Amino acid sequence: MGMKPGGMTxxxxxxxxxxxxxxxxxxxxxxxxxxxxxxxxxxxxxxxxDMTAERTYSMSDGDRSMLRALxxxxxxxxxxxxxxxxxxxxxxxxxxxxxxLLAQHYRPLMEDAARRVHRVLEEWxxxxxxxxxxxxxxxxxxxxxxxxxxxxxxxxEELLNKVLLVQGTRRREVPLSRMMRxxxxxxxxxxxxxxxxxxxxxxxWGMSAELGSAVRALGSGSMPLVGVxxxxxxxMEPGSRAFADLGGFLQSEGYECRGLELMRTEDLRxxxxxxxxxxxKLLAARETELLRDYEQTGGRLLLCADPxxxxxxxxxxxxxxxxxxxxxxxxxxLREPSRESGVDLQSMSFCVGQHPVDAPLKDRVAxxxxxxxxxxxxxxxxxxxxxxxxxxxxxxxxxIPVTHDSSRGTYSAMEGKREKAPQALLAAALRRTHAxxxxxxxxxxxxxxxxFAPDELALPTHFGNRDFLLNCMTWLCERPFxxxxxxxxxxxxxxxSVGAFAEPxxxxxxxxxxxxxxxxxxxVFFARRST
Amino acid sequence: xxxxxxLFRRELxxxxxxxxxxxxxxxxxxxxxxxxxxxxxxxxxxxxxQFMLWQGTLHAVNMQILxxxxxxxxxxxxxxxxxxxxxxxxxPLADHEIIIAKFGAAWFVDTLLWCVLPLYxxxxxxxxxxxxxxxxLAACFALLGAGAxxxxxxxxxxxxxxxxxxxxxVGLLLTFGFLYAPRLVPPDWSFTQGxxxxxxxxxxxxxxxxxxxxxxxxxxxxxxCALFLLFATRSLEARKWA
Numbered sequence: 001m002g003m004k005p006g007g008m009t010x011x012x013x014x015x016x017x018x019x020x021x022x023x024x025x026x027x028x029x030x031x032x033x034x035x036x037x038x039x040x041x042x043x044x045x046x047x048x049x050d051m052t053a054e055r056t057y058s059m060s061d062g063d064r065s066m067l068r069a070l071x072x073x074x075x076x077x078x079x080x081x082x083x084x085x086x087x088x089x090x091x092x093x094x095x096x097x098x099x100x101l102l103a104q105h106y107r108p109l110m111e112d113a114a115r116r117v118h119r120v121l122e123e124w125x126x127x128x129x130x131x132x133x134x135x136x137x138x139x140x141x142x143x144x145x146x147x148x149x150x151x152x153x154x155x156x157e158e159l160l161n162k163v164l165l166v167q168g169t170r171r172r173e174v175p176l177s178r179m180m181r182x183x184x185x186x187x188x189x190x191x192x193x194x195x196x197x198x199x200x201x202x203x204x205w206g207m208s209a210e211l212g213s214a215v216r217a218l219g220s221g222s223m224p225l226v227g228v229x230x231x232x233x234x235x236m237e238p239g240s241r242a243f244a245d246l247g248g249f250l251q252s253e254g255y256e257c258r259g260l261e262l263m264r265t266e267d268l269r270x271x272x273x274x275x276x277x278x279x280x281k282l283l284a285a286r287e288t289e290l291l292r293d294y295e296q297t298g299g300r301l302l303l304c305a306d307p308x309x310x311x312x313x314x315x316x317x318x319x320x321x322x323x324x325x326x327x328x329x330x331x332x333x334l335r336e337p338s339r340e341s342g343v344d345l346q347s348m349s350f351c352v353g354q355h356p357v358d359a360p361l362k363d364r365v366a367x368x369x370x371x372x373x374x375x376x377x378x379x380x381x382x383x384x385x386x387x388x389x390x391x392x393x394x395x396x397x398x399x400i401p402v403t404h405d406s407s408r409g410t411y412s413a414m415e416g417k418r419e420k421a422p423q424a425l426l427a428a429a430l431r432r433t434h435a436x437x438x439x440x441x442x443x444x445x446x447x448x449x450x451x452f453a454p455d456e457l458a459l460p461t462h463f464g465n466r467d468f469l470l471n472c473m474t475w476l477c478e479r480p481f482x483x484x485x486x487x488x489x490x491x492x493x494x495x496x497s498v499g500a501f502a503e504p505x506x507x508x509x510x511x512x513x514x515x516x517x518x519x520x521x522x523x524v525f526f527a528r529r530s531t
Numbered sequence: 532x533x534x535x536x537x538l539f540r541r542e543l544x545x546x547x548x549x550x551x552x553x554x555x556x557x558x559x560x561x562x563x564x565x566x567x568x569x570x571x572x573x574x575x576x577x578x579x580x581q582f583m584l585w586q587g588t589l590h591a592v593n594m595q596i597l598x599x600x601x602x603x604x605x606x607x608x609x610x611x612x613x614x615x616x617x618x619x620x621x622x623p624l625a626d627h628e629i630i631i632a633k634f635g636a637a638w639f640v641d642t643l644l645w646c647v648l649p650l651y652x653x654x655x656x657x658x659x660x661x662x663x664x665x666x667x668l669a670a671c672f673a674l675l676g677a678g679a680x681x682x683x684x685x686x687x688x689x690x691x692x693x694x695x696x697x698x699x700x701v702g703l704l705l706t707f708g709f710l711y712a713p714r715l716v717p718p719d720w721s722f723t724q725g726x727x728x729x730x731x732x733x734x735x736x737x738x739x740x741x742x743x744x745x746x747x748x749x750x751x752x753x754x755x756c757a758l759f760l761l762f763a764t765r766s767l768e769a770r771k772w773a
Contacts, residue, residue, distance in 0.1 A: 020765040027761040031754035035730075038750040047746035051665030057743055495577040496660030502572065504654050509564035513647055517557030525550040 070130040074167045080114040081138025083160040172214040217254040224272035224477045227260030232279030235449045245454035262287040268294040273476045278306035278449035298439035300476040304449040307373045310404040320430040321381025331397035345369040350391040357471040358390045365464025370450020374424035384433040391426040535628045542636035580662045588670045588740035591645040600702030603685025606633040608698035627764045641678040666742035673739030676752035683759035690766040
């Protein structure tokens, strides 16, 4: 056995080496083990801390209660990968998809989207044992996708880039593209002859809101029938985008939406709720009578009264001691920021917060209302009536009287007769108990139809209009409340004026701090030299 | 004062009284400031502070790839070159105490690199902005964690190299590899990518800069830091007995 300098034998050195390797291997094992253990724990308990002021990444109470209310198992399948539409966008001259373009432009964005969907499903699965899910990367696990497709009786291609929710025989599909807000070049259908455009990261995501709608629709059991009064050239006539969007939204939330011609429908009691969406033409006397009878037998009404159109709800709302004024609210404090006029209302401060419909939304989300009539709650009303204010203008609001020309269908505001309308109500919830009816009637009266405009309903991450409408429907149809302001994937932007920030940033960040470091370096250098 | 604290103080003073450290810090602050001012901030109108914080944090992490090896290269390699390593290892100090003290000093200097980021947010606040301090704090935690991992890697590189230049080069390769390996794997190597992506330090920092502190990420960073410090300790010990 040869002796080395230092008196150590080869065996000794081998022993030391083995010891080092063994301890290092043990260290690797412990490190991987601890990370794996914590990762496993994170599937059972939420180990993430949301540090944002607005709790942007926290699950809302509404989502939690919605999931806990699930009575039957829901299985969710989400498969993502390059579908036929995407492959057609990246064809080379020989007609074959270019792998480099797919990897560079589509894969990262789709991975990000898939990760977000996965995270929402993962968080949800921690809340309820009723929800199970599988996320399949079609490119790396084609066999798994094929098996899942066979189980569901679908072609694998049909499952790509959508979330499929199954509860018994009921199914819902949420396309991935619907969860990406704003312009998504490259995810829209290819335009013939147009130059290729690749996808850009969306400015906001709507995973939680869209999936939440789908789960609510699945878990809501039977679908209440909602009638939308048509035939008055109103805001929502069948065939219009507004009607289709409202119908699609209600259906996704578990309601069946149907156009309703009052004079041709024999029994209004089949409708769980009737929406009267600001008709342009006045309701006929018989129609008003039908709606009043419906209300008196415990019916549920959502009445919108747009200031641009004349209305005749008086006979229906009279017993509640509510008057709709022929005026439009001008509220410069709560106006839509891009408009000069205070008639277009939009704010986070409308909700009064005394009712389950608006309390969860108070000071949390913005509502767009557009032009709105003021409501007045008079002291006198029928017995067994309850009235709760839902939305309110600011104390500085004015009411501008309007006149309508029913023959031309126009209206004009009388600016000269503008007057203060302190604390004008914009919406109210009305409840009435009838002696002869087995159930109470419920009515929500809203001074404008803008709240249910399609553009606002389509923006769940920016506006609370969806939440407001959903809460109205939930209260009217007596369903369990699930929406208490859904998760906002898009938090309030915290902006700074570049003009104001640029100068101090240049002086402090670019010049001051580096100069300070160089000055310290110089002083240290000279101090060392002198010693 | 414990032996580790004494050695830590000595190492820190050595780092802070070296003009090179301050020149390096000055250049880094200049680079980070210029990137923030002319790349992260929009040229006009209004800028989103959350986005600026996110981008600034990513720039700060990327700068550490270059900064950390230059700071840590002298930790042990310099001792070896100057011959003081024998004195150090024969002093009444355990190997892990030496490594922890040197790591602590280097980590402190590394923290000075990115501590200007919350300062930028303070400047933005003075300029009328309203930064969300939760994500700023989360970003600081993430930079602290990422800095600890990268510094530990740098100390390890310094422990295995015989001179400073080699230590810096090995440190650069290791830190770059550690940060970017999960992103450099071809997409069709899904198994490898799956393993590496769970330890994607950049992704963890990115999440934190948006305002989420994930205990899984914290555990990963603590584990990796401890692992590389263990490697460095064993490397020092092996040298002693080899």
